[in-house]
Amino acid sequence: MNKEEYFIKQFSNNKIIGDDGAFIDGFVYSMDAFFENVHFKKEWMSLKQIAYKSMIVNISDAIVMNAKPLYALLSVAIPKSYSEDDLKELAKGFKKAAQEFEIEIIGGDTISNEKLDISVTIISKSSNPIFRTGVKKDDFLCYTGTLGSSKKDLAALFKNEKISKKSKFIKPVLNPKFFYEIAPFVTASMDISDGLFFELERLSKASKIGFEFFEEIDENIGTSGEEYEILFSFNQKNLKKIEKIAKKYKIKLNIFAKAIKGSYKTDAKNHHF
Numbered sequence: 626m627n628k629e630e631y632f633i634k635q636f637s638n639n640k641i642i643g644d645d646g647a648f649i650d651g652f653v654y655s656m657d658a659f660f661e662n663v664h665f666k667k668e669w670m671s672l673k674q675i676a677y678k679s680m681i682v683n684i685s686d687a688i689v690m691n692a693k694p695l696y697a698l699l700s701v702a703i704p705k706s707y708s709e710d711d712l713k714e715l716a717k718g719f720k721k722a723a724q725e726f727e728i729e730i731i732g733g734d735t736i737s738n739e740k741l742d743i744s745v746t747i748i749s750k751s752s753n754p755i756f757r758t759g760v761k762k763d764d765f766l767c768y769t770g771t772l773g774s775s776k777k778d779l780a781a782l783f784k785n786e787k788i789s790k791k792s793k794f795i796k797p798v799l800n801p802k803f804f805y806e807i808a809p810f811v812t813a814s815m816d817i818s819d820g821l822f823f824e825l826e827r828l829s830k831a832s833k834i835g836f837e838f839f840e841e842i843d844e845n846i847g848t849s850g851e852e853y854e855i856l857f858s859f860n861q862k863n864l865k866k867i868e869k870i871a872k873k874y875k876i877k878l879n880i881f882a883k884a885i886k887g888s889y890k891t892d893a894k895n896h897h898f
Contacts, residue, residue: 645686645815646749648756653692653749657683661740669782672711672741674795676718679743681797684726685816685853688801690756691808692749697723697730699745702738726801757831759813764858766836766882767867769800772821776849797853803874804855810863817854822847822891824856832858835887842881848893858884 646655659679661667670678680697687694699719703712723730728747760766778788778795788794804814813832817824821842829835859867864880871878 645757646690646692646747648690648692648751648754651750651752653687653690653751653754654746655683655686655690655749656744656746657686659743659745661742666782667741668785670795672714673718673721675741676715676743677722678718678795678797679745680719680722680728680747681799682818682853683745683747684722684728685797685799685818687747687749688799688804689814689816689855689857690749690751690754691805691811691814692751692754693805694726694728694747694749696748697728697733697745698748699730699733700743701733701735702740702742703735704740705737753808755808755811755814757813757815757828759811760828760832760834760858760884761812761860762834762884762886763861764812764884765861765864765880766825766856766858766884767878767880768817768821768854768856769803769871769876769878770798770852770854771877772817772846772852772854773843773849775851776820776845779851793853794851797851799853800855800874800876803870803876806870806874807857807859807867810859810867812858812860814855814857817852817856818850820848820850820852820893821856822893823850825889826891828856828858829889832884833888834884836882836889837885838882840881844893847891 646653659665659682665675684694719730774792775794778792781788813828815824815828825836868878
């Protein structure tokens with residue numbers, strides 16, 4: 626049993642729940658947890674990198690809902706062993722992400738803990754939010770960039786091998802300008818945090834649609850999480866417009882499937898509890 630999915634279902638009567646964030650009165654509210662020994666190990670990343678990524682993964686949720694992040698609330702459980710220098714490094718990571726995306730950190734909470742646990746809430750504004758429910762029959766499905774490197778790098782980290790500081794596992798790359806420009810032509814979207822196959826299953830459930838794949842997708846590509854590339858659908862008539870915008874921002878597009886009647890469920894093993 627997928628306990629995460631089962632737990633979320635306990636609140637399924639609330640129609641606001643089900644997307645990357647909750648859209649209420651023009652604002653999108655999104656929250657992500659980033660916990661030591663669950664999402665990262667201290668040996669893998671510096672404190673600045675950990676804080677930076679904890680912000681970025683949540684900012685990604687706002688972007689794919691076509692929302693502009695404005696404010697952040699931070700909840701940080703800090704080990705007693707941390708020095709003042711450690712705390713400065715953490716703060717640098719949060720501030721770096723906030724500055725890059727013009728976000729104001731407006732508060733939060735800190736507690737003492739045995740390990741480093743971070744929760745970030747992002748408050749964003751959107752006049753035209755994009756939901757997971759919008760995929761229509763015959764829409765094309767597309768993801769940006771390349772997939773697979775994060776899974777490969779994570780495997781290397783578990784073997785105590787070093788990976789590049791530019792790895793997407795350590796520093797996800799977001800493309801907000803590209804997405805905001807294609808947003809008028811997008812029918813549904815989400816980021817790829819748990820792997821393409823798992824995100825497609827969520828998209829299928831939300832939009833009550835199946836997928837016809839143009840070619841087989843390798844498991845290492847389909848199950849690579851922590852990618853934070855964008856998965857989106859669009860009407861075929863808008864293909865040229867989206868391709869033109871992608872070329873402008875040097876974004877690689879991978880059009881891999883068409884929406885059809887039916888449903889989609891992956892056979893891949895879920896890495897969640």
